Amino acid sequence: MGMGDRVFDLLGREVAVVVALVVVGAMALYWFLRGAPLGQAAEAERAGEAPPPRYRDLIAAATTFGLLGILLGAYVAVRFGVPQSIAVFAMAFGVLLLTLWSNRKYRHASPSLRRMARVTDASMTGALLAGVLIVGNVLAFTYGGRPIDLSLDRSYSLESLTINQLQDLDEPVTFTLFFGSGERVFGQVDRIRQLLRLYQNEAPDRITVDTLNPFDDPERARELAEQVPGLALTEGGGVLVTYGEGDEARRIIVRNSDMFAAEVPNDPGSSVVAETSFLGEAALTTALIRLKQGEQPIVAFTTGHGEPSIDAMDPRRPGLGQLRARLESIGMKAVSFNPAGQVPEGATVVVVAAPEETIGPDVVARLRGFADTGGRVLVMVGNATPSGLEPWLDEWGVGIGPGRVVDPGLAFRGRADLPLVPIEPGAQNPPIVAPIEGRMILMPQAAPIEVKAGADAVSAFLVTPLLRTGRTSFVESTPEAGPPQRDADEDRPGPVVVAASVTDRPSPTERSPELTLRLVLISSPTAADNQTVAAVGVANLDLIVNAISGLQDRPDLVGLAPRTYVARVLKAGPNLRAKLVLLPTLLAVSVLVGLGMATYLARRE
Incomplete structure (x- = not known):
C-alpha cells in the first residue's frame, strides 16, 4: 500500500471524521464566543469594568471545551455505551459550571462574557432535558411493559392471534429475510424488518431474525438454496421461516408478492392515488401456524341439502368462500362432502351451514x-324450514325455538329483522367471544335458542350461551304478518340467546375442570355467508373461526384476523408535479410581495 492509499484510508476512518468535526466545531465556537477569529483582536470592552483580553480568551476556550465535551459525551454514549460517557459528561x-461561576461578577460589564454565559446556560439546560427524556424513554421501554401504539392502522402492534x-x-424459529435490489424492494424490506422486530420482541429467546442479500453474499445464498431449493426460484425476495433446528427443521417460504398486494385505482387516468396493502402479518403468521401443526x-362442510x-x-x-379462505389463512383445510357417505378421513370438525332441505x-x-x-360439530341453522337436526340437538340439550328474533334498537341499516348482537366486555365472556368484545355480530334470520331442561341426556352436557341480543330485541311470534311490531302479549322480550356452546358436564368434585367443547349452535343460518361478511366486515368471520378453533381444542388460534395495512402513494404525471411545485411557490412569493408592499405603504404613511 502506497503513501497515498494510506492517507485515503486514514481519512476514511470514523476517528478521522470525528477529529475533523471537533476541530472545525471548536474553531467555530471559539470565534462565536470570543467575537473574533483566533489571532485577531476581539471587540472592545468598557475599560475599568471588563476583565482583560487574556481572561476573556481563556474563558472562551474553556466554554468551547465544555460545549464540545457535551457533544463528545453524547457520541461516546451512542458509540460505546452510557457508563463510558459519564466521566466525559462530568x-x-x-x-461549564466553573465558567458560569467565574463570569457572574462580569455579566453587566462584558458583552462577550455575557454571551458566553447565556450560551453555556442554554446548552446545559438542553443537554439535561435531552438526558432526562432519553433516560425516561429507555426506562419506559425496558420496564414499562408493552408500548402504546397510537398509529392510525396500529402499525406497531400485533394481533392477539399472532401473539398467541x-x-x-x-x-426455535428463524426468520431469514432475503431480497434483491431496486428502489421498490428496499421500501418493502424496511416494512418487513419492522414487522419482524415486533415478532422478535414477543419471544426474544425463541425467535431469530436474519437478513440475506444474495448479491452481497452469494456463497451463503448458494448454501441456503441447496437446503431449500425453492429459494432460488423465488423472484422479488421474501422471508424463509425455519421452525426447529437441524435435520428435523421445517421450512416455508413467504414471498414478497404474498405480503404486498397492489390495488389499482378504478380510473387510472383521473385518480392520483394508488394503494398498496401490506399483508405481512397474515402471511407470516399463517406460515408459522402451518409449521407448528x-x-x-x-374442517368438513356438508353438502347435498342446498348448503x-x-x-x-x-x-x-351466497357462499362460504370467504370463510374457507379465512380458515386456510390460519393453517386449516376446508373440504366439502356429502354426508350420505363417510365423513372425510382426518376431519376434526363438521360444519352444517344453512341447509335448505331437511336432512x-x-x-x-x-x-x-x-x-x-370424538368429532366436533358446528351447526348454523334457523327455523324457516325444518333442518331435520331437531331430535339430535335435543340430545345435546339445545334446540331452535319458534319465532323470529328482531331488534328495532340495534338494527343493521334500520332493518329490525337484521339484528346486530353486541358483545359486551366482561370477565364472564366465554373464550370463543372474549377476543371480539365490543364488536357487533350480524345475525340475519336468527331464531331463539332454547335450553332443553328435564331430558335424561341433558345431564351429561353443559350449555353455555355465547351471544345474547340487545335489550330492545324480542321474538316475533308471527313474522309472516308483515313488518316487525311487538305484541306485548304474544312476543317474548329480549335479550335472546342466538348462539350457544355445548361441553361435557364436569364432575362436581373437580375444582378447576377443563371443559371439552363438543358442539356450537348458531341460530342464524347465514351468519357466515359471503354477503353477511361483506356487509359487516370480519366480525362474523372472527366468531365462526373462533368457534371452529375452540372445537379443535386450539385456543392459540382464537383471536382477531391479522390486519391489512394500506399505504397510499401519490402517482402524479409531469403536469401535476409541476403544479404541485409551482402553486405553493407562487403563493409563497405572492404572500411575501404582499407583506412587503403593506410594510412599505405603512412606513411611508
Whole structure:
C-alpha cells in the first residue's frame, strides 16, 4: 500500500471524521464566543469594568471545551455505551459550571462574557432535558411493559392471534429475510424488518431474525438454496421461516408478492392515488401456524341439502368462500362432502351451514356417530324450514325455538329483522367471544335458542350461551304478518340467546375442570355467508373461526384476523408535479410581495 492509499484510508476512518468535526466545531465556537477569529483582536470592552483580553480568551476556550465535551459525551454514549460517557459528561459540566461561576461578577460589564454565559446556560439546560427524556424513554421501554401504539392502522402492534402463536412456541424459529435490489424492494424490506422486530420482541429467546442479500453474499445464498431449493426460484425476495433446528427443521417460504398486494385505482387516468396493502402479518403468521401443526386440520362442510358452496368467493352472492379462505389463512383445510357417505378421513370438525332441505335420519345417524367417536360439530341453522337436526340437538340439550328474533334498537341499516348482537366486555365472556368484545355480530334470520331442561341426556352436557341480543330485541311470534311490531302479549322480550356452546358436564368434585367443547349452535343460518361478511366486515368471520378453533381444542388460534395495512402513494404525471411545485411557490412569493408592499405603504404613511 502506497503513501497515498494510506492517507485515503486514514481519512476514511470514523476517528478521522470525528477529529475533523471537533476541530472545525471548536474553531467555530471559539470565534462565536470570543467575537473574533483566533489571532485577531476581539471587540472592545468598557475599560475599568471588563476583565482583560487574556481572561476573556481563556474563558472562551474553556466554554468551547465544555460545549464540545457535551457533544463528545453524547457520541461516546451512542458509540460505546452510557457508563463510558459519564466521566466525559462530568468533566464537561464541571468546566461549564466553573465558567458560569467565574463570569457572574462580569455579566453587566462584558458583552462577550455575557454571551458566553447565556450560551453555556442554554446548552446545559438542553443537554439535561435531552438526558432526562432519553433516560425516561429507555426506562419506559425496558420496564414499562408493552408500548402504546397510537398509529392510525396500529402499525406497531400485533394481533392477539399472532401473539398467541409466538408465546406458544415450543421450537426455535428463524426468520431469514432475503431480497434483491431496486428502489421498490428496499421500501418493502424496511416494512418487513419492522414487522419482524415486533415478532422478535414477543419471544426474544425463541425467535431469530436474519437478513440475506444474495448479491452481497452469494456463497451463503448458494448454501441456503441447496437446503431449500425453492429459494432460488423465488423472484422479488421474501422471508424463509425455519421452525426447529437441524435435520428435523421445517421450512416455508413467504414471498414478497404474498405480503404486498397492489390495488389499482378504478380510473387510472383521473385518480392520483394508488394503494398498496401490506399483508405481512397474515402471511407470516399463517406460515408459522402451518409449521407448528405439521399437518393441516380438516374442517368438513356438508353438502347435498342446498348448503352454500365453500368455493363461491363473490361477496355479492351466497357462499362460504370467504370463510374457507379465512380458515386456510390460519393453517386449516376446508373440504366439502356429502354426508350420505363417510365423513372425510382426518376431519376434526363438521360444519352444517344453512341447509335448505331437511336432512334425513340416515345422515343424522352418521353425524351422531361422528360426534360419539370424538368429532366436533358446528351447526348454523334457523327455523324457516325444518333442518331435520331437531331430535339430535335435543340430545345435546339445545334446540331452535319458534319465532323470529328482531331488534328495532340495534338494527343493521334500520332493518329490525337484521339484528346486530353486541358483545359486551366482561370477565364472564366465554373464550370463543372474549377476543371480539365490543364488536357487533350480524345475525340475519336468527331464531331463539332454547335450553332443553328435564331430558335424561341433558345431564351429561353443559350449555353455555355465547351471544345474547340487545335489550330492545324480542321474538316475533308471527313474522309472516308483515313488518316487525311487538305484541306485548304474544312476543317474548329480549335479550335472546342466538348462539350457544355445548361441553361435557364436569364432575362436581373437580375444582378447576377443563371443559371439552363438543358442539356450537348458531341460530342464524347465514351468519357466515359471503354477503353477511361483506356487509359487516370480519366480525362474523372472527366468531365462526373462533368457534371452529375452540372445537379443535386450539385456543392459540382464537383471536382477531391479522390486519391489512394500506399505504397510499401519490402517482402524479409531469403536469401535476409541476403544479404541485409551482402553486405553493407562487403563493409563497405572492404572500411575501404582499407583506412587503403593506410594510412599505405603512412606513411611508
